[in-house]
Amino acid sequence: MQLRTLIKDALTMFNRLNNSLPQHIIYFRDYAMRSANQMIHTVEIPQIIEGCRDCEMKELPKITVIVIDKHITQKIYLVDNEKELKNPPTGTLVDNTIVSKDYDFYLVAQNVNRGTAVPTHYKIVFDNSELPAEILQELVYSQCFAYMNWSGAIRIPAPCQYAQKLSTFVSQHINEEPLKPLQNYLYYL
Numbered sequence: 001m002q003l004r005t006l007i008k009d010a011l012t013m014f015n016r017l018n019n020s021l022p023q024h025i026i027y028f029r030d031y032a033m034r035s036a037n038q039m040i041h042t043v044e045i046p047q048i049i050e051g052c053r054d055c056e057m058k059e060l061p062k063i064t065v066i067v068i069d070k071h072i073t074q075k076i077y078l079v080d081n082e083k084e085l086k087n088p089p090t091g092t093l094v095d096n097t098i099v100s101k102d103y104d105f106y107l108v109a110q111n112v113n114r115g116t117a118v119p120t121h122y123k124i125v126f127d128n129s130e131l132p133a134e135i136l137q138e139l140v141y142s143q144c145f146a147y148m149n150w151s152g153a154i155r156i157p158a159p160c161q162y163a164q165k166l167s168t169f170v171s172q173h174i175n176e177e178p179l180k181p182l183q184n185y186l187y188y189l
Contacts, residue, residue: 003044007051013184021055024062024129026139028160031069037125040065045126062129064136068156069121074098076108076119087117090153093137094119103127105137109144109153120155148186162186 007025015021027048029040045065052060076094077085088108095105106119122140143157154161170178 003047004051004054007048008054009183011052011055011057015055021057022061024064024131025052026064026066026136028157028163029065029067029125030160030164031067031071037067040067040125062131063126064124064129064131065126066136066140067123067125068160069123070118070156072118072121074106074119074121075116076106087112091141092119093141095133095137103133105133107137107141107144109141110155111152118155 011021025048027044029044045063048063048065049060076088076092078088078092080086090109090111092108093105094107099105100123102123104121104123106121108117108119110117122137124136127136140157141153143159144153144155146158147154147161148158170176
């Protein structure tokens, strides 16, 4: 199924439930290798826009595309008063010095009691919303607390965890497209 169709279906359902269409779409995208960045710009973003146009929206919503990379080798430590290295506290954000010139940041959303906390790298590859960076960073952080199977924060935003869980479930157990009536339920939990 094409992304364009998925966006149109999601917007149609959003409209049915809220009697209005969204003003802003935030599209979380799991890590893509550098070669896939071109595909995001030439295929995925145009399909998101076309999906919005298919809904005959009076005004296209603002769109933000955030690529999430959890497979990184960078580690972030806190140096305490005794000069010992510790895991950084939940909510530690790094958005300068070690990041690229592009719009990206590292976030440690989860609490780590054992081992080393590994941050998640977020890169905003498309954004026409003009939202301040702090608002997007806060939104990403708050979404890490929205996963219903865990009482604290998880490493990635909840919509990404749900998508990952759904794709694993469908590929391992169903091996076909899920039934339409199940689209509005978290049946794979």
